[in-house]
Structures are given as structure tokens and as C-alpha cells.
Amino acid sequence: MSSENAYYVPHDAKWPIIGSIGLMLFFGGFAAELNNAPSASIIMTVGFLVLVYMMFGWFGEVINESESGAYKSNEDASFRGGMVWFIFSEVMFFAAFFGALYYIRTFSVPWIGGEGSGASTNEYIWDGFEAMWPTNGPANVGGEYEKMGPWGLPAINTLILLTSGVTVTWAHWGLIANKRKQLIIGLALTVILGFVFVALQALEYSHGYNDLNLTMASGVYGSTFYMLTGFHGFHVSMGAIILAVILFRSMKGHFTPENHFAFEAAAWYWHFVDVVWLGLFVFVYWL
Structure with missing residues (x-):
């Protein structure tokens, strides 16, 4: 028990070494799978099961320590700082992909099409290429396809994620007010909405592959989209x-009301996911 x-x-703890073994087996098996x-x-599956065992065991110990009162203000500040840096790393992760999309659409495609200072570049790289978006690149890589529009499933998923943020x-308001029923109902609704979003996205992918011929091989548009x-x-x-x-807990x-950072961390992460989706809806589906 720690003082303030x-x-x-x-x-x-045994968990770090168990986690390392699980990662080694999983990625070693994955590399072996790529080479047939x-x-x-089997090795990859064993590694995955070891990782699951490690997560249940290690997270369980941390939960027990938290519930026993081992964590005070110093630990709370450390956890908050760690979560802030983690979300910042996720922001940079998606910023790199959004940056790639921006560079391709704003610079690469027009440049290959002959715009800007390299007006004659397309004559040497790919004569006759027309700069437009979406594009599957010169030579119609992947064949004919259709763009995934913003309305329909993407719009429904946007509404679902915004509702889940609410x-x-x-x-959270129920937790602060010590209203356990409101807390549980709100979390249950959020979890359901989250998995409905994933299910509808899977349906959207099926529609893209089977009906629109929009695949990972559909040039730069297909690869950046997926x-x-x-x-x-x-x-x-x-x-x-x-x-x-968090719901089960x-x-x-x-x-x-005074001690619930695990809930707050999960909520921060979920709001981050909501904001990223709004960017995707505008720049990937709409524009």
C-alpha cells in the first residue's frame, strides 16, 4: 500500500517475459506463414493464445492493485501522462496517412498529369495520363471500379459513431453523479454501437469488392481507401x-466518482476515434 x-x-512480474514469448511466437509464425x-x-495461433493469457493475467493484476488502493495521486498523474502520449502517437499515426493522401491528391497526381512546373513530365513518365481524383493510376491498374460514395453506409456509420460519443x-456523467444504472446503460449502448459500426464497415467492404470492383489493387485510390x-x-x-x-468492471x-481513470482513458480513446472518422468521412468519402 502506497502513501500519498x-x-x-x-x-x-512474470508477465513481461510471457508477453515477449507470445510476441516472438506470433510474429515468427506470421513470417513463416508468409513463406509457406x-x-x-499453429505457431502463430499458440503465440496469439499466449498473448491473450498475458493480457488477462497482467491486466487483472493491475485492476486488483487499483481496486485495493495501491494507486494514489502520483500514479494517477503518471497514467494520465502516459495516455496523453499514447493518443498523441495515434494522432501522428493517422496524420502520416492523411498526409500521404493529401500529397498524392494535391501534388503527385497533378504532377504526373503535367500540371505545375513539371508541365512536360507526363510525356516522359506516362504520356496521356489525365490528372483526376479518384484515380487508379496510369494503365488503369486493377481495372474499372466505382468510387465509394459518402451516403448510405458511410453516412449511417458517421451517425452511429457520433451517437456513441454522446x-x-x-x-461518464452517470459515473460522476454516482448513478450506476446510467453508467452501465450508457456503456452498453456505446459498446453495441461500436460493434454495429464494425459490422456495417465489413458490409461496406463486401459491397466495394463484389459490386464496385474497388479492391486493394485498384491503384492508389483503392490502397489509400482501405x-x-x-x-x-x-x-x-x-x-x-x-x-x-470497462462495462464488465x-x-x-x-x-x-473520485477514482475512475480507466473509464476516462477509454472515453478519451473513443472520442479520438470519433474525430478521426469525421476526417475520413470528409476527405476520403466526400471530397
Whole structure:
């Protein structure tokens, strides 16, 4: 048990080495799978299961330490700082992809089409290429395709994510007011909306591949489309899982109006995911 001015130092843990073994098996198996090695999928599966075991065990210990009162103001400040830096790294992660999209649309495509100072460049690189967006590049890479429009499933998913931002905020208000029922209902609605978003995105991908011939091979438009929306979908999946864990903890009576940073961290992450999606909806689907 730590005092208010001391910093809690955890005991020796087996989890880092277990996690390292799991990562080694998982990525080693993945590399072997890429090279068609025998038993590669089994090694990768074992590595994944080891990682899941590590997460349950390590996170469980941290939860028990938190609920026992081991963490005070110093640890809370450390956790908040760590979460701020983590979200900042995620901002930079998506900024790189948005930057790539901006560079391609604003500079690369017009340049190859002969615009700007390199007016004759297209004669040497690809004569006759017309600079327009969306494009699958010179030579019609991947064949004919259709652009994924903003209305329909993308608009519905935008409404779903914006609504989930409201429900998680409503749940936070319930926690601050010590209204456990409001907290649980708000979290449950947020988790459901998150997984509905992922399911609709999977349906959208099926429509793109089967009906629009929009694939990863559809030139630069197809690759940037799936790169940006795919990574975002992965983040939504992780955020929904994190919020589901927070929901189960709330149902067990965890968190108080004064001590609930785990909830706040999950809510911060979820709002970040919402903001990124608004950028995607405007710059990937709409413009």
C-alpha cells in the first residue's frame, strides 16, 4: 500500500517475459506463414493464445492493485501522462496517412498529369495520363471500379459513431453523479454501437469488392481507401473491446466518482476515434 507522496513500485512480474514469448511466437509464425512454412499457422495461433493469457493475467493484476488502493495521486498523474502520449502517437499515426493522401491528391497526381512546373513530365513518365481524383493510376491498374460514395453506409456509420460519443459522455456523467444504472446503460449502448459500426464497415467492404470492383489493387485510390478506413476500423474494434471491459468492471461495482481513470482513458480513446472518422468521412468519402 502506497502513501500519498510515495510512488507504488510493483512486485516482480512474470508477465513481461510471457508477453515477449507470445510476441516472438506470433510474429515468427506470421513470417513463416508468409513463406509457406509447415506448422506456421499453429505457431502463430499458440503465440496469439499466449498473448491473450498475458493480457488477462497482467491486466487483472493491475485492476486488483487499483481496486485495493495501491494507486494514489502520483500514479494517477503518471497514467494520465502516459495516455496523453499514447493518443498523441495515434494522432501522428493517422496524420502520416492523411498526409500521404493529401500529397498524392494535391501534388503527385497533378504532377504526373503535367500540371505545375513539371508541365512536360507526363510525356516522359506516362504520356496521356489525365490528372483526376479518384484515380487508379496510369494503365488503369486493377481495372474499372466505382468510387465509394459518402451516403448510405458511410453516412449511417458517421451517425452511429457520433451517437456513441454522446452515449459514452452520458455514461461518464452517470459515473460522476454516482448513478450506476446510467453508467452501465450508457456503456452498453456505446459498446453495441461500436460493434454495429464494425459490422456495417465489413458490409461496406463486401459491397466495394463484389459490386464496385474497388479492391486493394485498384491503384492508389483503392490502397489509400482501405489503408485509412481499415486502420480506423481496427481502432474502433479495439476501442469497443476496451469499453466492453470497462462495462464488465462497472457491472462488478468498480469505479467511483473520485477514482475512475480507466473509464476516462477509454472515453478519451473513443472520442479520438470519433474525430478521426469525421476526417475520413470528409476527405476520403466526400471530397
